[in-house]
Amino acid sequence: MTPAAMTGPDPVTATGLLRRAAAWRGGGALVLLAAVALFPLVFTNALVTTIGVDTLIFVAAAAAWNIFSGYSGYISLGHAVFFGSGAYTVGIAARDWQLTGNSVFALLPLAAVVAAVVAVPFGLVALRVRRHTFVVVTIAVFFIFQLMAFNFSFTGGTTGVSSPFLAWNPGTYNDPFYYLALAIGVGTVGLSWLIRGSRFGLQLRAIRDDEDRARGLGVRTMRVKLAAFVISAFVTGLLGGLWFYFISQVLPQSGFDPQFDLSVALIAFFGGLGTVSGPVLGALVLIPAQQYLTEQFTNDYLSQIVLGSLFLGVILLLPRGVIPTSSEKITSWRARRSGRLAAAGAAGGAAAGAAGREDPR
Template identity: 35%
Template sequence: MSDTSTQNPDAVADVLSAREAYNAGLARSGARGRSWTVAAIVLILLIALPALQFVGNYNYALHMALYTLMYVAMASSWNILGGYTGYVSLGHNVFFCIGGYVSGMILAKMGVSTLITAPLAGLVAAAVGVGVGTITLRMRGPTFIISSIALLMIVRILFDNWGYVGGANGVTLPVTDLDVRWAKIPYYYAMLVIALLAVVASYRIKHSKFGLGLRAISQDEVKAESAGIDTATYKVAAFAVSAFFVGMTGAIWGEYLTYLRPNIFLIILVAAYMVLMCIIGGKGTVTGPIVGAILIVAFNEFFAATLGASEINILATGLIMVLVLLYFPLGVVGTLAQKGRLPRFLDWD
């Protein structure tokens, strides 16, 4: 150092700092720190939201928040399998249905609230996920996607014809004793907790060795396997975690709606939403599914308010999906990150 620095210290310093800046630009953004403040503020606002009921009737706002949180949880869970691992499931609402029926039937037969049994519903969904995943995750690419649709059709036929759970007519669940003003609040908090858990799980997985393995699988499964990753176990584990949270949301959603019926859980639109939310927000990113869920729920609400018919809704959802896939495949978070313009509060990758 002593020899060279004497020649032209300024120039050397310039080059060094330019190189430092360049390297900093190359480094993955993880180094710039997390925006815990924004996350904390959002969480506090969400916790405080039901307080609105003290000053007036904000049931609609509460419902929308609950609905959005449900999809945040579902899209984030889907993302663990579809985004990180690269296994696109178009039948993920099967676990939504299983969760809903497990807790819902316990409520109907024994009167135990789904708020208590939701974790059990999640576990059952995860167990089914392990079983199904062990079979279907052996297929790759388009084959897996088709098998997920077949699974959805099979489960739909089973539930439509299963007398014990009321077949296609479903089961009516007891209505809560709470006053209309407070009736939504327990379910709201339950969804908030599930959404929070799902997002935290998604974040922790992404930054764990497990998550690294999953991402390796999505890039090149054969190489991942030859790198010593037990791909079969990893994939099934991802499937199970993913099914777990989706199952829990199903449990809460059933009691919240006060009835169970195959066509609220097992319609293709629910599965399509999970996929679309992740893609529009940014598949494989932590905050993408959250952004996507907010966008799609808001968009649907706008459509329902202005156009009504669910057929138009399907049409519009499909159209948006085509456009996003063709022209915006990285989604909001992915595109911003690629351009280096991702705001810090969305950067948890």
């Protein structure tokens, strides 16, 4: 029990429960952030910090994907378009403008802007159709981009683009990437939290629940969907640029990677689609697990089979994700307990029941 709840007027009422839950969430987020920030100081092994950078990139990517797909209910399997566009943008710009050293990092905003610009025509076409057709259109656009990267000459074709050499100390080479990815991740999750509570976020969730009725109530659906799509693309492009410097090379099949599309969707589904914390939890669990599996099974195909089975298990057993399912369990347990406490006189049970219907975050 937290001090805030102890001093509250009546811990059993709905407001009391909500305040206590908010305190728990805020405290948990701070502890997690501190642990993640200290992580590279404790684990200095480059192999471990590489997994850390990958994980943080996916935290941000899944949170960005969730801002569009989770809130609006339009599942995108084409976000690798933005990731790859970001990576190619910084790669081509650094190559053609002959930038070297740390100055290349000044190009990262350009990656985000290019991805956002790509998202406008993409969204204008793809968002005209409804949900399941949308999924397929995103896959089609994704393949167009991958094939263009293969076929154009300025993308370097099958050899791709290599990044300028960074003359850093190999011992701490990963650390700048780690903290940059962490900063982007924290920013994206914060943005996701702000959007979820805003009027814009409510409009997105109204579209998810019933698009026709939302339009009837005056939501400019196309504008709202496109805005979320562009915001999501902006962050994904930024991450693509960062990832390119980290990997120091981009190929058509690694920049525009179908596994990326699937991974961000899997992470968000695992944690809880449309929640703020779900994608964070999903990435923190799944990416290290996946890396571990790949190292354990020297057989690459076996790790692929395990990944697919894991995905299938999540969809069948936890169709709504870990966060919504567990928060439901916790609130119903609390409601039962407070119902027992209040059985003597106070009608706390009903209030706690009302709290139980709060949307999971």
